[in-house]
Amino acid sequence: MAQNIYDNPEFFAGYSQLRRSVYGLDGAPEWPAIRALLPDFSGGRIVDLGCGFGWFARWAKAHGAARVLGLDISKNMIARARADTSDPGIEYAIADLDHLDLPEASFDLAYSSLAFHYLQDFDRLVRSVHRSLTPGSHLVFTVEHPIYMAPTHPGWSVDSDGRKTWPVNRYAVEGARRTDWLAKDVLKHHRTIGTTLNTLIGAGFAIRHVQEWSPTDDQVAGNPDLADELERPMMLLVAAQR
Amino acid sequence: MAQNIYDNPEFFAGYSQLRRSVYGLDGAPEWPAIRALLPDFSGGRIVDLGCGFGWFARWAKAHGAARVLGLDISKNMIARARADTSDPGIEYAIADLDHLDLPEASFDLAYSSLAFHYLQDFDRLVRSVHRSLTPGSHLVFTVEHPIYMAPTHPGWSVDSDGRKTWPVNRYAVEGARRTDWLAKDVLKHHRTIGTTLNTLIGAGFAIRHVQEWSPTDDQVAGNPDLADELERPMMLLVAAQR
Numbered sequence: 261m262a263q264n265i266y267d268n269p270e271f272f273a274g275y276s277q278l279r280r281s282v283y284g285l286d287g288a289p290e291w292p293a294i295r296a297l298l299p300d301f302s303g304g305r306i307v308d309l310g311c312g313f314g315w316f317a318r319w320a321k322a323h324g325a326a327r328v329l330g331l332d333i334s335k336n337m338i339a340r341a342r343a344d345t346s347d348p349g350i351e352y353a354i355a356d357l358d359h360l361d362l363p364e365a366s367f368d369l370a371y372s373s374l375a376f377h378y379l380q381d382f383d384r385l386v387r388s389v390h391r392s393l394t395p396g397s398h399l400v401f402t403v404e405h406p407i408y409m410a411p412t413h414p415g416w417s418v419d420s421d422g423r424k425t426w427p428v429n430r431y432a433v434e435g436a437r438r439t440d441w442l443a444k445d446v447l448k449h450h451r452t453i454g455t456t457l458n459t460l461i462g463a464g465f466a467i468r469h470v471q472e473w474s475p476t477d478d479q480v481a482g483n484p485d486l487a488d489e490l491e492r493p494m495m496l497l498v499a500a501q502r
Numbered sequence: 503m504a505q506n507i508y509d510n511p512e513f514f515a516g517y518s519q520l521r522r523s524v525y526g527l528d529g530a531p532e533w534p535a536i537r538a539l540l541p542d543f544s545g546g547r548i549v550d551l552g553c554g555f556g557w558f559a560r561w562a563k564a565h566g567a568a569r570v571l572g573l574d575i576s577k578n579m580i581a582r583a584r585a586d587t588s589d590p591g592i593e594y595a596i597a598d599l600d601h602l603d604l605p606e607a608s609f610d611l612a613y614s615s616l617a618f619h620y621l622q623d624f625d626r627l628v629r630s631v632h633r634s635l636t637p638g639s640h641l642v643f644t645v646e647h648p649i650y651m652a653p654t655h656p657g658w659s660v661d662s663d664g665r666k667t668w669p670v671n672r673y674a675v676e677g678a679r680r681t682d683w684l685a686k687d688v689l690k691h692h693r694t695i696g697t698t699l700n701t702l703i704g705a706g707f708a709i710r711h712v713q714e715w716s717p718t719d720d721q722v723a724g725n726p727d728l729a730d731e732l733e734r735p736m737m738l739l740v741a742a743q744r
Contacts, residue, residue, distance in 0.1 A: 407649065407670060413661050419669060421654060427667040428649060429733040432716030452735075453695055454712045467709040470696045474674030491671040493694075 262358045262378045263447040266312075266334035274442035284315035289486060290402060290473045290495055294373070297469055297499040299398045301325050304368030307392065309357055309385075309401075310375025314341030317350050320371070329367075331355040333378075357385055362392035369393075372401035374495070377409065377448045382456070386463045393502045399465060400500075405472060405493040409437055409450045416488070426492035453496060465500035473497055504600045504620040505689040508554075508576035516684035526557035531728060532644060532715045532737055536615070539711055539741040541640045543567050546610030549634065551599055551627075551643075552617025556583030559592050562613070571609075573597040575620075599627055604634035611635075614643035616737070619651065619690045624698070628705045635744045641707060642742075647714060647735040651679055651692045658730070668734035695738060707742035715739055 265271045279287035302324035308317050311330030321328050330352045332338050341352045358379050370389045379385055389399055408414065410431040419425045430450075437450045451459075457467055472493040475486040507513045521529035544566035550559050553572030563570050572594045574580050583594045600621050612631045621627055631641055650656065652673040661667045672692075679692045693701075699709055714735040717728040 407673070411661075411667070412663060412665060417669075419653075419655050419671060423654060423671050425653070425669040425671045427659075427661060428670050429661060429665050429667045431649065431734050432714070432732040452714045454714045457699075457709065457712045461710065467699065468703065470699045472674070472694045472696045490674040492673050 261356050262333055262380065264333045264356075265378075265443060265446050266332070267336050268443050271443035271446070272334075272336050280315075281313060284313075285319055288373075289475055289479055289483070289489075290497065292476075293471060293473055293497055294400065294402060297400050297471070297497060298371075299369065299400075301369045304397075305329075305366065306369045306371060307331065307362065307367045307389075309360075309370060309372040309389070310378075311341060311352065312337050312373075314345055314350070314352060316371060316373065317341070317352070318345060318347070321347050321350050325349070325369075327351070329353065331357070331360070333357065360385060360388050362388055364391050365394050367392050367394070368397045370397075370399045370401075372399075374402055374404065376401060377404045377450075380449055382449070382451060383459050383463070386459050386465070390463045390465060390502055395502055398468075398499065398501050399460075400498070402473070402495050402497050403456070404448065405496045406431065406450055406452050406456075407492050408494045409448060414439065424488055424491050428492075456496070456498065460498070460500050465502060467498070468501050469497070469499040471497040503598050504575055504622065506575045506598075507620075507685060507688050508574070509578050510685050513685035513688070514576075514578050523555060526555075527561055530615075531717055531721055531725070531731075532739065534718075535713060535715055535739055536642065536644060539642050539713070539739060540613075541611065541642075543611045546639075547571075547608065548611045548613060549573065549604065549609045549631075551602075551612060551614035551631070552620075553583060553594065554579050554615075556587055556592070556594065558613060558615065559583070559594070560587060560589070563589050563592050567591070567611075569593070571595065573599070573602070575599065602627060602630050604630055606633050607636050609634050609636070610639045612639075612641045612643075614641075616644055616646065618643060619646045619692075622691055624691070624693060625701050625705070628701050628707070632705045632707060632744055637744055640710070640741065640743050641702075642740070644715075644737050644739050645698070646690065647738045648673065648692055648694050648698075649734050650736045651690060656681065666730055666733050670734075698738070698740065702740070702742050707744060709740070710743050711739070711741040713739040 285291045306325045306328045308330045317328040317330040328350045338352045416424045473495040527533045548567045548570045550572045559570040559572040570592045658666045679690045715737040
């Protein structure tokens with residue numbers, strides 16, 4: 261099963277203060293890039309895998325989705341998502357994505373933001389999602405980039421030109437990575453880009469777009485700290501079609 | 503145009519002494535992985551983009567290809583490829599892949615090993631290759647992995663555990679990279695995995711397999727130096743289908 265770090269009080273308190281928790285989708289710098297990858301979902305049924313506080317579910321419903329099902333392992337997050345939502349077309353449920361079974365051909369879009377890297381069994385999830393989608397419909401998701409996740413000691417150093425540099429090692433060694441981010445011993449699962457894409461292809465998805473997210477010039481001008489993201493990608497965005 | 507570094511005498515002398523130059527395909531540790539990605543090409547016409555000394559062309563002809571066209575920018579390499587080949591089903595020609603025009607629907611497999619990262623205009627090449635392939639046929643290629651190519655100062659360091667570590671920066675900054683490998687000022691062109699795959703998809707290819715090459719346990723047992731390749735990938739292998 262996936263580690264439920266979001267119900268760790270220390271982690272949840274820290275997470276709740278991130279820009280993306282306070283400001284929602286507009287607090288996430290990768291959101292414009294994700295939005296550009298979304299298909300037309302007017303009148304469609306959406307499942308959000310790892311829905312957190314429900315920001316995407318509410319946005320999607322407000323932008324034409326017929327129904328949205330938000331799933332998350334965290335009781336804390338589902339409780340707040342429910343408290344913040346009063347739309348009968350949006351439903352939330354607690355679910356461990358590592359043991360998820362979705363009804364067949366019941367969604368027109370599967371969406372997930374920064375959740376799949378907590379899963380031990382990505383192949384199982386992808387097959388379950390594929391079955392749950394109607395033919396021709398889409399899966400759009402983001403995960404932590406394997407460059408970001410691979411190293412034994414993630415963290416910046418500086419090269420001989422003074423340029424920030426990210427220390428990659430253990431890239432080909434897939435599996436558990438434990439880091440201290442917001443709390444001690446957060447458990448994630450490292451997979452190469454190759455494995456992520458081949459898992460999708462093996463389940464029957466066509467790859468539509470792969471983006472190793474980096475900020476636009478305008479974003480860097482507005483927030484110079486984002487320039488670090490040009491040095492190494494933190495996130496991988498994938499659009500696939502059943 | 504692509505830099506023709508292979509006709510630099512110093513580079514050519516160094517390149518000619520690499521294991522892959524002396525022993526051919528079996529001298530390249532990634533060859534078993536490439537071979538596993540090749541479709542059945544019996545009776546088919548193959549174009550090898552950056553054919554070097556012609557090892558693959560001869561192997562493919564010996565394994566059932568009807569005809570093989572090997573193209574390379576290097577006069578030195580084409581001269582040796584011709585000298586080493588006496589099969590009328592194999593033809594070699596000097597060509598800059600950055601300005602290549604291939605006849606329409608004239609090949610059943612396009613193959614390329616470690617050549618495309620020398621190209622400035624990958625999109626142009628991919629569209630030309632797509633047009634030259636018969637419907638349903640395949641493109642299988644390898645390039646230097648962007649993790650390997652991105653940094654301003656490529657080269658190993660050691661982390662606090664004594665583990666070899668590769669310094670990634672400028673990953674999102676695509677374009678020219680000049681390095682000293684076998685000769686001074688070798689010019690390559692860095693592209694993210696996302697750009698490589700999206701270029702293929704945009705030209706009409708379906709992505710079939712993506713592999714960030716790493717050695718098998720048996721390969722590391724036979725050649726312990728290959729263990730470094732587990733720390734960061736040097737090569738990206740891609741199989742796509744028209």
